[in-house]
Amino acid sequence: MLGIFKEKLVNAPKELKSPASLNSSNNSKQTHEILQDFISSNPSNAFYMSFGNDALLAHSPSNNSFIHHRLFSGVENIYCVFIGCLNNLNKLIKQYGLSKGTNEAMFIIEAYRTLRDRGPYPADQVLKELEGTFGFVIYDHKDGTVFVASGSNGQIELYWGIAADGSLAISDDMGLIKGSCAKSFASFPTGCMFHSEHGLMSFEHPTRKMKAMPRVDSEGVMCGANFNVDSQSTNQMMPRVGSEANWANWGSQA
Template sequence: MLGIFKEKLVNAPKELNSPASSSSCTKAKPPHEILKDFMSSHSLNAFSMCFGNDALLAYSPSNNPSIHHRLFGGLDNIYCVFLGSIHNLSRLNKQYGLSKGTNEAMFIIEAYRTLRDRGPYPADQVLKELEGSFGFVIYDNKDGTVFVASGSDGHIGLYWGVAADGSLVISENLDLVKASCAKSFAPFPTGCMFHSEHGLKNFEHPTKKMKAMPRIDSEGVMCGANFNVDSQSRNPIMPRVGSEANWATWG
């Protein structure tokens, strides 16, 4: 999968930008070239969706579904690419009043929509209820927001980086992100969620701030940053009730 979001929608963490990118022999690519690379490597079954000039999502079904699910879904102008599996999906579907056949991508969309509009729980509480291995990207075309999360077990790895025009690039394909973003990329931290308006947070430790640590590659060059929980910090505790406590306003 691939998601690219322009700077007007998402301010990528400044620590992802490596000064070495400007002097690297491999230059960061603009979004249209990154999309072309993705589509050419999945020429038989890939498709993409562009939302004006601001955002795009590209997706290719898994050639081996037994490893983990690759799913795409869209509902009410909300789109989700989901990787992995949720083991307690049946219980969650029942909890949210969804049909038994609802897959992981559609569940994530429904949960996002419910909590954005009227849910009493913040996003970290919802994500902690998901049992399994997962990574997903949501693009809310109505609100122009991006929501990304990666499970804490690390079995589904996501990577993020900065394209030539400053756009945020997200994919599970390390080679694609590395070739697209020069030295300005890093693994997306496990057990974390990222909201385009409110930044990065660890959903297992939501009261702790995230700390960026410079990432050095095998050539000894700074290459983006790893983000870890700062155990000495503390975020304000978000109210657990009321209309303000939802996926759209956490931070």
């Protein structure tokens, strides 16, 4: 999977960008170059969707569906690339009143749409209900928002970094992100979710803030930071009352 989102859409953590990228012999790449690298590494089945000059999603279906599903879905201008497998998908389908043919990517879109439009529950609670292995990227073209999450068991690894034009690039391919973002990249933290307007938070520990930890590579050069839960901090979560609650307030401080 690959998602690239322009700087005007995404308020990426400033710690991801390393000053060393400017002096790196392996310069960061432009969006079209990153996309070409992705397609070149998946020549037989890769495809992508671009949304003007602001965003793109690229996907390559899995050759081995017995390990992890690799899925792409779009519903009413909401698009999702999903990797993994939800063990309790049938239960979730019944809970949300969806059709039996719903796959993981389709379910994630419906869960997101419910949260966005009328969900009385915080996003962290919804993600905690997902049993299994998962990593996904959602782009809501209508609202111009990005939502990313990675499961807590760490079996699906996502990576993110800053491209040459300041865009945020996200993929499960470490080599692609490392080669595209020079020193400005890091692992996406497991058990966490990221919203383009409200930032990064842990859905496992929603009352704790995230802390950027400086990362130094084998050459001794400062790279994009890793993010960990700060056990000494406290987030004051916004109260949610009935159907009037709006999921977009998640992670906000009271």
